[in-house]
Amino acid sequence: MSEMPTASPAHPVFEAVLAELSERHRDEVLAAFAAVEHSPEPVPEVQLAALRDATMRRSLDTLLNRVGRTLIPVGEQAWTSGYRDDIAAGLAAAGHHSLSATDRAVLVLVLIHSVAVPRSRGTVPGDAWTSGEPTMLAELQNASRVQPAELRAALQRLRAAGLVQLVPQRAGAGQSAAYLPGPQLHRLSAAARRRLQEALILAAAPASPLAAAIRARHASPGGSR
Amino acid sequence: MPPRDQETALWWARIRAAGPQLVAAGTPVPPGLLRLAEPGGTQVWFTTDIPNAGGPATLDELDLPRPVLEMPNDTARVLAACVRCCWADPAGPLWPGVAVPSGLVVSVFRAMTGRDGIVAHRAVVGALRRLSWPGWLLWDTTAAVVRLGPRVAAWNQAELSTLRELWRSMPAPGPLPAGQDDVPGPEAGDDAAEVDA
Numbered sequence: 347m348s349e350m351p352t353a354s355p356a357h358p359v360f361e362a363v364l365a366e367l368s369e370r371h372r373d374e375v376l377a378a379f380a381a382v383e384h385s386p387e388p389v390p391e392v393q394l395a396a397l398r399d400a401t402m403r404r405s406l407d408t409l410l411n412r413v414g415r416t417l418i419p420v421g422e423q424a425w426t427s428g429y430r431d432d433i434a435a436g437l438a439a440a441g442h443h444s445l446s447a448t449d450r451a452v453l454v455l456v457l458i459h460s461v462a463v464p465r466s467r468g469t470v471p472g473d474a475w476t477s478g479e480p481t482m483l484a485e486l487q488n489a490s491r492v493q494p495a496e497l498r499a500a501l502q503r504l505r506a507a508g509l510v511q512l513v514p515q516r517a518g519a520g521q522s523a524a525y526l527p528g529p530q531l532h533r534l535s536a537a538a539r540r541r542l543q544e545a546l547i548l549a550a551a552p553a554s555p556l557a558a559a560i561r562a563r564h565a566s567p568g569g570s571r
Numbered sequence: 572m573p574p575r576d577q578e579t580a581l582w583w584a585r586i587r588a589a590g591p592q593l594v595a596a597g598t599p600v601p602p603g604l605l606r607l608a609e610p611g612g613t614q615v616w617f618t619t620d621i622p623n624a625g626g627p628a629t630l631d632e633l634d635l636p637r638p639v640l641e642m643p644n645d646t647a648r649v650l651a652a653c654v655r656c657c658w659a660d661p662a663g664p665l666w667p668g669v670a671v672p673s674g675l676v677v678s679v680f681r682a683m684t685g686r687d688g689i690v691a692h693r694a695v696v697g698a699l700r701r702l703s704w705p706g707w708l709l710w711d712t713t714a715a716v717v718r719l720g721p722r723v724a725a726w727n728q729a730e731l732s733t734l735r736e737l738w739r740s741m742p743a744p745g746p747l748p749a750g751q752d753d754v755p756g757p758e759a760g761d762d763a764a765e766v767d768a
Contacts, residue, residue, distance in 0.1 A: 359603035380629035414584030433584045442589045
C-alpha cells in the first residue's frame with residue numbers, strides 16, 4: 347500500500363488569511379467561501395454575514411484570490427465566485443478545462459440562440475449571459491452537424507456542469523425540450539462577459555464595423571485581450 | 572501577488588477547472604494540495620485539500636441548494652458499490668485501492684437493488700460516466716475496469732468511519748456471470764431513461 351495522504355494541520359493557503367481573523371469572523375468567512383464556491387446559484391447576501399460586511403467580504407476575496415478565484419457580484423444583493431481574469435487567461439492558454447470540443451460547440455449554440463441573437467434585437471438587456479430566450483432542441487439539431495445522440499450526451503454533460511439548464515415544459519404537448527444558459531454563467535467576471543460578447547461578434551459578423559473596432563482595440567497597446 | 576503565490580493560485584484553479592492533476596513523481600507539491608502516489612511509482616496526483624468548513628457539505632448547514640446531480644440515488648449506489656469492490660481492506664487506506672472489472676460493480680449493484688439484466692447495466696453505465704467525468708472514479712472503458720479516483724482521498728476520517736460501516740453492511744462482490752464480465756462502453760447501452768424530452 348502506498349503512503350497515506352497527509353494534510354498539514356495548519357492549512358498553508360487558508361491559514362494565511364484566516365489566522366488574522368477573530369474566531370467568529372473566521373467561521374463566517376469560511377462558511378461564505380463554501381457558499382460562493384459550491385452553491386450552484388448566486389448566494390443572497392442576506393444569508394451570510396461575511397457577504398454583507400465589507401471588511402469580512404474583503405477577507406473572503408483575499409482568500410478566494412489565493413486559490414485563483416474572485417468574488418463576483420450578481421445583481422444588487424447576491425454574490426458568487428469565479429476565476430480571476432489573469433488566472434482564467436492562464437488556464438485557457440494551457441488548455442485546462444473539462445469540456446470537449448463538441449460540448450463547447452453546443453454551449454456556444456445555446457448562447458447564440460438564447461442571448462446573443464435576442465440581445466442584438468434589443469430584447470435581452472444588460473451584459474449577463476444567464477437570461478434570455480429558450481433555445482429549442484430542434485434548433486440545436488438543425489443548426490449543428492453534431493449527431494443527435496452526441497448532442498444529447500453533450501447537453502447532459504452541460505446540464506450536469508450547470509452550464510445549460512432545461513426550461514420547464516411549456517403548456518402544449520409535443521413541444522421539444524428547451525434550454526437556457528445555466529447558473530454557472532453567473533461566475534463570469536465583467537471582463538470575461540465582455541470577452542465572450544466580443545468573441546461572438548468576431549465569429550458571427552467578422553466583416554462588421556463593430557468587429558473591426560474590436561480588432562483595432564485588441565491590436566492597440568494596452569487594449570483588452 | 573508574489574510569483575510563488577501566483578503559481579499556487581494557478582494550481583488550485585487548474586484542479587478546479589480540470590480535476591485532479593496527474594504529474595511526474597518529482598514535481599514539488601504546491602501549498603495546500605494533497606499528493607497521492609499513483610501505483611507504479613513514476614506519477615502522482617495533485618488534488619485540493621479544502622478545510623471541512625469550506626467544503627460543499629457546509630451548503631446543507633447553510634440551507635443552500637446543492638449542485639444538481641442527475642439520477643442521484645443510482646449514482647450514489649454505484650459509488651458505494653465501487654467503494655465496496657475497490658477498497659480491498661477497509662482497515663487500510665482507501666487510496667489507491669484496487670482496480671476491478673466493472674462487472675463486479677454491476678454484481679454488487681444488482682445485489683443492492685434487486686435489478687437485473689439490461690436495467691442494472693444501464694443504471695451502472697450512466698452512473699460510472701457521471702462519476703468518472705469529475706474524477707470520483709477512474710473508468711477504463713477499453714479494459715472495462717474501474718478504480719477509485721483521486722478525489723476520494725480527500726474524504727476525512729469521520730467520513731471514512733461511516734464508509735467502513737457501510738462497507739461491512741454491503742453485499743460482497745459476486746462471481747462474474749458467464750459472458751457478463753464487463754459492462755458496455757459509454758457509447759453502447761445508453762441510459763435512455765435520462766435522455767431529455
